[in-house]
Amino acid sequence: MGEFGLIEQVTAGREQSPGTLLGPGDDAAVLRAPDGRVVATTDVLVEQVHFRLDWSTPHQVGRKAVAVNLSDIAAMGAVPTGVLVGLGCPPDLPSSVAEELVGGMWEEAQQVGxxxxxxxxxxxxSLTISVTALGDLQGREPVTRSGARPGDVVAVAGRLGWSAAGLAVLGRGFRSPVAVVGAHRVPEPPYAAGPQAALAGATSMMDVSDGLLSDLGHIAAASEVAIDVRTEQVEVPQRLSEVASALGADARHWVLTGGEDQALVATFPADRELPEGWRAIGAVAEGSGVTVDGFTYEGPSGWEHWR
Known part of the structure; x- marks a missing residue:
């Protein structure tokens, strides 16, 4: 089919949002930027590292590739405006796989309009996907990792531990429970929760891509504070407990250290009411590092490439 034939196939008939002034087909796209600033982020997914086509359909991989980027936009308190896709394909890849991939990308992008x-x-x-997502702050200041203050409440929005549980199930050669496996194949980021947190006065925020404790460590380091997670406030869903029991695993470990759910974690002033959908899980104090119930967590706190 060739490069240009494939591009024509995956872009034909697609409708763009009103904020896109010029879409695919030229040297570059043109988008509105009413705020005067553009939030931008990129993630790269590589076959056999971030996804396996014997575990996920191309459509699911496409959705996931876009979701992990849009969650970063939400974590800045912004709303998405568009995504750009770099796709590296082996020469023998069936064009139907590429078409399904891009179809999944379009479906996930349209979740946020x-x-x-x-x-x-x-x-x-090898099949490699690079997605760049763009966003708009709508006049607000970005919510960064460096604003947490002693006395703040730590809160999360979205699911934790589900993707890690799904990965464990798939790694054992199983394809069910469907809800758990599906969570690994396609995350469900709480896109609206990011701007809601910004409006509610969140002092810091990021998405949970590598594990709750690991990502909280980034906030603690950037803000030069200590963060303590309180396990009595961290929900461990019954479904995850059942799967962990069947596999001889620890469901709480999945919740605390599992990545790729693309939940959001943020800190809020203690005198502010948490927005709907956010739940408190800990507190910020003077000091450094992340603890669980006041103690250092034993074992890996999340995923890190090359380590």
Whole structure:
């Protein structure tokens, strides 16, 4: 089919959002930027590292590739405006796989009312997906990792531990429970919770991509504070407990250290009411590092490449 035939196939008939002034087909896309600032983020997904096509359909992989980027936009307190896709494909990849991939990307983008505004396709030795997401702050200041203050409440929005449980199930050769496996295949980021947190006065925020404790460590380091997670406030869903029991695993470990659920974690002033959908799980104090019930957590706190 060739590069340009494939591009034509995956872009034909797609509708763009009103904020896209010029979509695919030119040297670059043109988007509105009413705030005067653009929030931008990129993630790269590589086959056999971030996904396996014997575990997930191309459509599911496409949705996940966009979701992990849009959650970063939400974590800044912004709303998405568009995504750009770089796709590296082996020469023998069936065009139907690429079409399903991009179809999943479009479906996830349309969850927040945007489209795939452009990108690039190249030959590669393994299937590689690079997505760049763009966002708008709507006049607000970005919510960064460096604003947490002693006395703040730590809270989360979205699911924790489900993707890790699904990965454990798939790693054992099973394909059910469907809800758990599905959580690993396609995350469900709480996109609206990011701007809601910004409006509610969140002092810091990020998405949980590598594990709750690991990502809280980034907030603690950037803000130069200590964070303590209180296990009595951290929900362990009954379904995860059942799966952990069947696999001889620890469901609480999944919740505390599992990544790829793309939940959001933020800190809020103690005198502010948490927005709907957010739940308190800990507190910020003077000091450094992350603890669980006042103690250092034993074992890995999350995922880190090359370690």
């Amino acid at each position: 945007i489209g795939v505004v452009g990108g690039d396709m190249v030959s590669a030795s």
